Amino acid sequence: MPSDPASFIRRKGPNAPARVASSGRSAYFELLRNRNFRFWFASSFTSSVGDWMGFVALTALMTQLFENSSSQLFAVGGLLMIRLLPSAMFGPIAGVIADRYDRRKVLVFTDMARAVVYFMIVFAGDVLAIFALTFIVECISLLFLAAKDASLPQVVPDKEHLTEANQLNLLCSYGTLPLGAVSTSIMIAVAGVVGGFVSFEVDPLRLALLLDSISFVLSGLLLFQVTLPGEAERRQRREDAAEDGPGILDELREGLDFIRGFPLLRALITGIVGVFFGAGVVIGLGPVFMVSDLGQPSANWSILLSAVGGGLVVGIAVLIPVFRRFVQEEVFPIMLASVGILAVATALSVNFTMALVIGSLLGAAAGVAVVQGYTLLQSYTEDATRARTFSLFYVLTRISLFAALGISPFVAGAIGSIGVATGLGVVSVSGTRLTLVVGGLIGLYFGLRTRTAIKQAMTREDSPLKIGGAVIESDPALAEGLFISFEGGEGAGKSTQIRKLAAALEDEGRDVVVTREPGGAPLAERIRELVLDPLTTDMNDRTEALLIAAARADHVESTIRPALEEGKVVLCDRFIDSSLAYQGHARGLGVDDVGEVNRWAIDGVAPDVVVLLRLDPEEGMARVERRAAERAAEEAEERGGNVVPFREQGIDRLERAGREFHREVAKGYLKLARSGGERWLVVDATADADVVHAQVRAGLHRWLPLPDEPAVAVAPEDEPDVTAEDVAASDADAG
The missing domain is CATH 1.20.1250.20 (MFS general substrate transporter like domains)
Incomplete structure (x- = not known):
């Protein structure tokens, strides 16, 4: 078992479990x-x-x-x-x-x-x-x-x-x-x-x-x-290790320690426990609810249970393929919360038909949630601890289910019935119905709690660095250096801010390396010329993404990695997040796919901090055009009034991609910042360059402590936050 629980997830990558039944029908055929x-x-x-x-x-x-x-x-x-x-x-x-x-x-x-x-x-x-x-x-x-x-x-x-196989097992x-x-x-x-x-x-x-x-x-x-392939070898290994190996209680403790040290596993297990509890309350009180609240014969309980089970089958067998295109870590807690909401709706049913319809929806939501949780759990669990992890998972779900099944009848029986005053008089509400409502609310709470827990687990400092859909396993040899990348749309002022920050850090006695992308190394600079040349009009989007990744690989090995190994501060004008925003999001190639290509290209060298300079894309392009016009005028004057050639006018191929493209880039950056956790520092780039610099330097104090008497200190709370409203506003602008 690895000493660091997070080391396994770094090798697997959170995108691994996000694809359910990726092989389609052929996979089921091969299994059978x-x-x-x-x-x-x-x-x-x-x-x-x-x-x-x-x-x-x-x-x-x-x-x-x-x-x-x-x-x-x-x-x-x-x-x-x-x-x-x-x-x-x-x-x-x-x-x-x-x-x-x-x-x-x-x-x-x-x-x-x-x-x-x-x-x-x-x-x-x-x-x-x-x-x-x-x-x-x-x-x-x-x-x-x-x-x-x-x-x-x-x-x-x-x-x-x-x-x-897990899907069929759960089915x-x-x-x-x-x-x-x-x-x-x-x-x-x-x-x-x-x-x-x-x-x-x-x-x-x-x-x-x-x-x-x-x-x-x-x-x-x-x-x-x-026959179980490998069973004899497994038993022999167990026997060989029996004398010096841990006892049953030691092995149990080892498995529990692994789960306790792995926040994402805890979030997954806790979420499914909540689903089973909410469903268990419904099943536990169903027979009595059917008779006392819906006025149906007891035999109809099996019909309602069949409706719930039928929905479960639909969720597992039919709806799961529908959710293949979505990230399971995001959909999973939504389905958990849906189970809780539908449990409450079932409790409030006024007739048998309504209960049947809602019960079937409840089963479908529970089916999707269980398969997703089970698949995520298996994808994130190491082979050496899988049996113990699944044993604990199954035990906790059974405890949750049977606790709900066992406790809810006692609670409902103790409540009896309660009179509720309404405009039409006093209405009697049974303890069965009230307990069903409480059970549903508990399920809803677990769904919301799991969403927060998964988000925290994926962004906490000791969890793997997730860039797009890829996981970056940081090279420990680079720990002495600090890698800061500057991101933003065209005209955001990255080059200016990098120059100012480099000068400030050098004044503080730090060894700084300034570089850029695409480029930063001899071969990478040649690729930069090809990618950004405005006369290169026949390059397709995939070629562009792969060329930039190739330039990045050369840049990392030739410039960035050696500087970090020497303990220097590397300031880079764009890095991997530019590819995710430009090619992954704006070009529509997919953030996950572009991230995976670049994960391989950078080989463990990822930014410790990403400084995002936020600027409205319209303003950014206006800056680019003003700058290009000024340069063209200067060049024309030097040429004696002659026209400046197209390729020398100062606007490169990506800058010429159009307003709509750059609005999509801005949206992509905002979404990356929202999901990127604490490694992102977002700064408003509309202000004067010196003010922006002061905000950047102050915001980097967690990684680069400020000197004893900084010239300008801006409190971290002055940094603009990226909120859901920001993304919504960006979406509206793009629309």
Whole structure:
């Protein structure tokens, strides 16, 4: 395990998990062609359907054993608390055990063991016996699920298809909810028909539990056909390291320490925990809500649950491909918040039809959120800790789900009903409805909190430097130097400010190197001439981006890296963020793709600070044109009144790109500054050059401490902030 949790994410890059099911249908086809995965998938599907049948049947059985609603609530709550208890007591250890023993044998054994226990539940005659057997089966399930999640990467032959495999895995685990609910409804109908032909009573709920037991037998037989590549070698490595290796508790502590030191993992896990809690409140109170608040027969609970499960299937199987083009770190918290909002809307439903519609939307939002969270978590987790990370992830989601399932009935039962005064008189509101609203608000809170946590995790100082869609792994050999790049649109005054800052820093006794892009090195300067030549009219956008990246690679190796290794302050007129704003955003090539090309080109040399000189693009181009006119007049005078050649008029190829292009550049810079975190220093460039310089020097005090008696000191709070309104205004200008 790496000593620095963030070192792994630097190698992976946050853009890796942002592409779901990138291989499309061919990835699913390749997965299902694999014999191992087919058996593994069939087993997962079979046991999941049976497990949901058992869940629906057991919760319904609790309402059948008691007559009044309060007793039903407490019975359902007690059952679900029993299902929660093993996760809280033994859950984290299950992942360590799954790593220590033959996973295939663990999977087959636990499936068969669950079949036996559910068969015993079929004939259990009282509540206490059902509670005890439920506790046992949940303990066994913890070990099964840990081994299952850990074995998936072994079953998938092509690691590029791991995302699709996770999608199918989650579709089996949670998308089979409607099948389990529908199967239970079918059992009720079948039992009614059979009861008319036999002399004894057929209990449909116990019949469903019997089918649940059979499903685990079938699942175990399917898993027996699976082979786990590399399992023997993995077991041998474990045995070789057993004498000197850490114990179970030490391994558990090591995995927990890794997650605690990785803020992004904490944010992902916390967010999914919130989703499960919000959904759990709805499921936990659903049977009673159906009868007491919507006036429906108890059998309709399975119909509502089928609607939620159907939405879940749509979210996982249909909506996920729709979100491929979006960055998952941004969409994920939005879907979390949507789950909370829809849970509140479900609680406020006034009739069964409305509850069905909103419930299906709730399931769809939850399906998208779960797949995105699961994929992000797997993409950001190192192989050495994946089993323990997923074990803890699964345990926490189960704790959240079953806590909501178990606690919410008790809360609703304790509240009873409350009279609310309205203009039409006093309206009675049930504790069930109020608890559903509170559960939804908790889910909404987790969604908003996760959005903030992910943003902070991606911009905090010890997290990887994210430039566009690429992650820059800084070269530790450059730590003694300081790299400052100046960015901004045309005419913003970068060259002027660099000269002034260089003079000030040299007066302070610092060793300064001033350079520029494109250029800054002999070969790079030749590329600059080609890229900026106004007569170069046939260059396409990709060629332009690649040429600038090539010039940057030469510039870094020839000029910037040597200066930083010597501990100097490097002031560069434009760097990688110019490519992101000009080629990535304004040219429409994509910030992520341009960022990835340049990540490779700069080889770990990234600016410590980016100074963005903000200036309205209209004003900037007016400055460029005035400057060009002045130069042309001077040149013409020197030539005796002759016309200055086109290529010598002082306006280069990029400056001639047009007003609309430069408005897009300004928008691109603002968006980069918003997402770039603390490495960006934004300064208003409309003021006099000396005032701008004072703001720049004062703003750099965190990286370059001011001398004891600075000539001008501008407080950091005087620096303009980049807000959402700035971007909106820029968008409006561009429109």
